[in-house]
Amino acid sequence: MNASDVIVVGGGINGMMSVFKLIQQGFRVTLVERGQCAQEASWAGGGILIPLYPWRYRDPIARLDALAAPQWLTLANLLAETTGIDPQYTAHGIMHVRVEDADRARDWSARHDDMLVSLASSRAFEQLGPWVTPSLEPAFWLPERGSIRTPRLGQALRQWLLDHPRVTLIEHFEVTSLLTVNGRVEGVTGPRGRHLAPHVVMAGGPWTRQLLERHVLLAITPVRGQMLLFRAEKALLPSVMLMNGFYLIPRRDHHILAGSTFEDAGFDRTTTREGYARIHAMACEMLPALEKVEVTHHWAGLRPGSPDSIPFVGAVQEVEGLYINAGHGGNGVVLSPATADLLCAHVSGTPFPVDPTPYIVPCSG
Numbered sequence: 121m122n123a124s125d126v127i128v129v130g131g132g133i134n135g136m137m138s139v140f141k142l143i144q145q146g147f148r149v150t151l152v153e154r155g156q157c158a159q160e161a162s163w164a165g166g167g168i169l170i171p172l173y174p175w176r177y178r179d180p181i182a183r184l185d186a187l188a189a190p191q192w193l194t195l196a197n198l199l200a201e202t203t204g205i206d207p208q209y210t211a212h213g214i215m216h217v218r219v220e221d222a223d224r225a226r227d228w229s230a231r232h233d234d235m236l237v238s239l240a241s242s243r244a245f246e247q248l249g250p251w252v253t254p255s256l257e258p259a260f261w262l263p264e265r266g267s268i269r270t271p272r273l274g275q276a277l278r279q280w281l282l283d284h285p286r287v288t289l290i291e292h293f294e295v296t297s298l299l300t301v302n303g304r305v306e307g308v309t310g311p312r313g314r315h316l317a318p319h320v321v322m323a324g325g326p327w328t329r330q331l332l333e334r335h336v337l338l339a340i341t342p343v344r345g346q347m348l349l350f351r352a353e354k355a356l357l358p359s360v361m362l363m364n365g366f367y368l369i370p371r372r373d374h375h376i377l378a379g380s381t382f383e384d385a386g387f388d389r390t391t392t393r394e395g396y397a398r399i400h401a402m403a404c405e406m407l408p409a410l411e412k413v414e415v416t417h418h419w420a421g422l423r424p425g426s427p428d429s430i431p432f433v434g435a436v437q438e439v440e441g442l443y444i445n446a447g448h449g450g451n452g453v454v455l456s457p458a459t460a461d462l463l464c465a466h467v468s469g470t471p472f473p474v475d476p477t478p479y480i481v482p483c484s485g
């Protein structure tokens with residue numbers, strides 16, 4: 121008899137969120153992670169809880185965002201209360217300034233409940249005033265959105281899973297291949313042994329393509345992103361701020377994260393002087409007070425890039441019982457509750473929370 125109904129491969133945010141949701145459906149789940157959970161992009165990411173420049177994505181991203189957004193407050197509170205690790209969900213609002221494609225943004229907003237408010241006309245303007253000068257227009261304000269502290273979210277989810285009686289969490293177990301019999305998955309195997317279950321979910325972030333290349337061809341590639349941490353000692357910025365594709369994220373301890381680059385560097389996650397210089401210059405242009413603030417950390421992570429950043433969520437036709445939840449690009453934190461809901465519906469056969477078509481895993485033939 122199998123100890124678990126489902127094996128999830130990959131302990132990033134999307135693997136852990138998949139387990140979290142599968143558990144709510146009554147499944148027994150084994151999570152296998154080759155290192156420690158939430159150490160890759162799911163540690164490195166900024167944690168902004170809206171797809172950046174949402175009007176630049178196709179509608180399937182907006183649909184996942186709409187499913188995920190109402191879940192964040194409850195989810196963060198539940199994790200904080202049950203694990204004692206507060207992921208610091210903060211709805212401090214998001215400013216997009218000097219927006220080059222303002223007309224497109226307004227059109228998009230009109231189709232999405234007027235989500236974007238002109239910053240100058242918003243009630244928050246008085247509070248934000250010092251940060252919003254005419255040179256930052258056109259500028260848009262998303263009042264109800266914000267950010268989460270990604271490493272803490274990862275730690276809290278990991279702890280929640282460790283504490284749950286129906287979860288078996290196995291770290292330092294690298295999966296090297298799937299076990300299949302007559303076109304049906306039976307489990308996973310690696311140098312440290314094997315684990316059996318009738319369903320396997322691959323959530324290996326940018327490594328998912330390599331993990332599955334014997335079974336299906338997936339257009340998932342690593343996209344390196346570098347980040348800086350400014351150790352500000354007092355509040356310098358009231359909300360997330362984006363300009364020219366770069367962003368600043370204030371944390372509750374007043375430190376400010378600045379990001380990010382989008383680089384094709386394969387699986388190399390080293391940092392570069394050029395990356396540092398670009399992020400530093402843009403951060404200081406957005407918020408000149410940062411020129412006097414020390415940078416204490418510089419790191420890089422690998423986004424799981426996919427065409428149009430639309431994740432692959434669903435069953436692999438070629439192998440019965442095999443599923444994927446991967447390829448979230450730069451939106452893998454914000455969309456994670458939604459893609460985990462969709463994945464669960466595929467595994468359990470319950471109604472889909474959104475039309476599953478745009479995310480379907482392609483057939484390799």
Ligand SMILES: Cc1cc2nc3c(=O)[nH]c(=O)nc-3n(C[C@H](O)[C@H](O)[C@H](O)COP(=O)(O)OP(=O)(O)OC[C@H]3O[C@@H](n4cnc5c(N)ncnc54)[C@H](O)[C@@H]3O)c2cc1C
Nearest residue numbers: 130132134154162165166167168295325345421452453454
């Ligand atoms: C600099 C940067 C900034 C970002 N900012 C944001 C943001 O503001 N908002 C947002 O929503 N998203 C952001 N992202 C994107 C987000 O971080 C990623 O989309 C998300 O973390 C991907 O999660 P994942 O679980 O799919 O993959 P990962 O976090 O990469 O996790 C995959 C896991 O699978 C494991 N694994 C791989 N192969 C195997 C194997 N063979 N056996 C066992 N385990 C295996 C890995 O060790 C890893 O732990 C950012 C990313 C970066 C790099």
